[in-house]
Amino acid sequence: MTFPILLILGALSAFGPMAIDFYLPSFPALAHAFGTDVEHVQLSLSAYFAGLAIGQLLYGPLADRYGRRKPLLLGVSIFTLASLACAVAPSLEWLIGARFVQALGGCAGMVISRAVVRDLCDPIAAAKAFSQLMLVMGLAPILAPLAGGALLGTFGWQSIFYCLTGFSALAGLAIGLRLPETIPAGPRPPLGGALGEYRRLFGDRAFLTYALTGGGAIAGVFSYIAGSPFVFIQLYGVAPEHYGWVFGSNAAGFILMAQVNAYLLRFRGPGFWLRRAVWVYFGCGLILLAVTLFRPEHLWPLLVPLFGCIASLGFLMPNSSACAMAGQGSHAGSASALMGSLQFSVAAGASALVGALHDGSALPMAVVICLCGGCAALLGWSSGQISERSV
Structure with a gap:
């Protein structure tokens, strides 16, 4: 895979983190602007997750039937227009709706970038490529909140969405000029066969x-x-413009572990490392929950297990994607779409659960993270019983 293609795929993969992390420091400002509270502003985040879950199911069959480039350009165009709509939102309801549409466009890059990797790579090479994409995806959570906090303080929350508009427009230009069609030659599945493929x-x-x-x-x-x-x-008094530094420190661990994962794949397959990393994730989640129950006066005791949880994703995300996509062949678009839809459906439910359990403490966040870690560990253990694929 050439460097220009990898760079474009990295930008497409960053659509999700950029659209999510960029505006996180603006939650209190949005609540003030629309005369509501942070818990209601969180609905715009849940709406984005829901849009990602639904939209990915549409792009998979489109990418398998019409190729990778055309659906990508369609999705990026939708994302660009919806980002502009977010910037001019006159109400929270408008913002929530625009965020949903924004996600419908942004998920094209997430789905089709995985399909392009599957078009060009075998499972081991795919896991390495996903690890390299994690470098770009990991930089977004570091830089986006920092940039978002700076823009918020200088130009207001609207500037965040204007920047997303420009970023997506440039990504669309790069696709048009430098991304070739990668779908293998031969007959393509009919669009109407998507339901049958999802059943399979x-x-x-x-x-x-x-x-x-x-x-x-x-x-x-x-x-x-x-x-x-x-x-x-709000709970520990971190200034909005400094939020990105705290948030980004955890993302730095994610980047580091993704590169360690790429190196270790020289020795064992992605399934081997996946089944070990899930226990690290769960263990850090348990420690986070235990620390949170003591309601510490300072933030740093929470940051240590949080760092472990986020860092372990550098192993979990590329390896689970590579294992799931192995053997999907010409149906890689549909497989990528269903995988993303399942994952973001769970994510939307988990993020909504954090808001529903809100009690003025860090406990709801810790409980849901620990619960998710336990589920991942159980599924990772059960994957070791599967012998259908050599990964």
């Missing part, structure tokens, strides 16, 4: 186990994303 995938035990293992991990980190603005800014 639901019957594929290995695919579902690996996809949901990744889903449990992603749900935990999105619980952290949903709960951290309240915990960091």
Whole structure:
């Protein structure tokens, strides 16, 4: 895989983190602007997760039938227009609706970038490529909240969405100029066969186990994303412009572990490392829950197990994706779509649960992260009983 293609795929994969993490420091400002509270502003985050879950099911069949480029350009165009709509939102309801549409466009890059990797790579090379994409995806959670906090303080919350508009427009230009069509030559599945393909995938035990293992991990980190603005800014008094530094320190561990994972894949397959990393994730979740129950006066005791949880995703995300996508061949688009939809459906439910359990403490965030870690560990253990694929 060439560097320009990898760079474009990295930008497409960053659509999700950029659209999520960029505006997190603005939650209190949005609540003030729309005359509501942070808990209601969190609905815009849940709406985005719901849009990701639904939209990915649409792009998979489109990518398998019409190729990778055309659906990508369609999705990026929708994301660009919806980002502009967010910037001019006159009410919270408008913002929530625009965020949902924004997600419908942004998920095209997430689905099709995985399918392009599957087009060009075998399972081991795919896991390495996903680890390299994690570097770009990991930089977004570090830089986006920092940039969002700076823009918020200088130009207001609207500037965050204007920047997303420009970023997506540039990504669309790069796709048009530098991304070739990667779908293998030969007959393509009919668009009407999507339901049959999804039925087949639901019957594929290995695919579902690996996809949901990744889903449990992603749900935990999105619980952290949903709960951290309240915990960091309002509960522990972190200034909005400094939120990104605290948030980004955890993402740095994610980047480091993704690169360690790429190196270790020289020695053992992605399934081997996946089944060990889930226990690290669960263990850190248990420690986080135990620390939170003591309601510490300072923030740093929470940051240590949170760092472990987020860092372990550097192993969990690329390896679960590579294992789930192994053997999908010409149906990689549909497989990627269903995997993403399952994962973000779980993430949407987990982030909504954090808001529903809100009690003015860090406990709801810790409980949901620990629960997600336990589910991921159980699924990761069960993946070791699957012998259908050599991963």
